[in-house]
Amino acid sequence: MNRHLQNNNGENKGTQALQLAELIIDNSPAILFRRLAADDPKQRKMVYVSPNISRFGYQAEDFLNDTIMFRDIVYPGDSKRTLKEIKKFVEKNIETYTQIYRIITRSGEVRWVE
Structure with a gap:
């Protein structure tokens, strides 16, 4: 999971939070x-x-x-x-x-x- 959220391209924390939210939703029953x-x-x-x-x-x-x-x-x-x-x-x-x-x-x- 951490691999998906690494900040290798200078992405800001907002983008990382969005990525985490999408990852959680995509892997949930919701x-x-x-x-x-x-x-x-x-x-x-x-x-x-x-x-x-x-x-x-x-x-x-x-x-x-x-x-x-x-x-x-x-x-x-x-x-x-x-x-x-x-x-x-x-x-x-x-x-x-x-x-x-x-x-x-x-x-x-x-x-x-x-």
Whole structure:
């Protein structure tokens, strides 16, 4: 792990902290989605998806370039509830939250995620 974080190119501590965070996320069961919050749905843009989304058969780039929309992988029986929760978080200006729901993997399996 230390090899990945060595400061051989004069990188600053902020860059090292970011690298460490990415390394932790990539090796954890957590999948991180980050998007810009906005009242106008057209202004909401996915800005980060952790590369370990690949464990479900997807690539982060698919979400970042809108090839796949996040709502498209949410299990249909959970989509109304998750959307309602997200709207509530946006209205209350809550930036960090956790949700429990099912997703559909690229191969069609249904998996619970948090």
